[in-house]
Amino acid sequence: MDGFAVELGKRIRACREALGINQRDLAAALDVKPPTITMYESGTRSPSNAVLVAMAKRLGTTTDYLLGASDQRDIFVDEEIVTAFRQFALLSPRDRRVVMEVIRALGAVPL
Numbered sequence: 001m002d003g004f005a006v007e008l009g010k011r012i013r014a015c016r017e018a019l020g021i022n023q024r025d026l027a028a029a030l031d032v033k034p035p036t037i038t039m040y041e042s043g044t045r046s047p048s049n050a051v052l053v054a055m056a057k058r059l060g061t062t063t064d065y066l067l068g069a070s071d072q073r074d075i076f077v078d079e080e081i082v083t084a085f086r087q088f089a090l091l092s093p094r095d096r097r098v099v100m101e102v103i104r105a106l107g108a109v110p111l
Contacts, residue, residue, distance in 0.1 A: 008066060012037075030051055
């Protein structure tokens with residue numbers, strides 16, 4: 001195990017646990033077997049580029065963060081925006097539609 005793979009594994013695990021996702025669910029989302037996630041997290045195996053990109057998206061982070069090129073874990077730098085997006089996910093489908101309608105009305109999202 002090299003230090004790079006171990007650090008990558010630590011970051012994958014930290015992001016997964018912060019989201020409350022178990023290894024089995026992450027594996028299913030990435031179309032890999034659960035032991036593969038264990039190997040990634042232990043640093044005995046590194047994901048392919050395609051899996052790394054999909055993993056970063058699923059974990060709500062960047063490949064730069066997972067690879068150690070950045071210490072910015074959240075995609076959004078502004079903590080207020082990060083909090084807003086987390087709260088948005090907790091809204092009912094109806095309330096999410098209302099919020100999106102307001103954002104569209106402000107011109108922030110194409111119609």
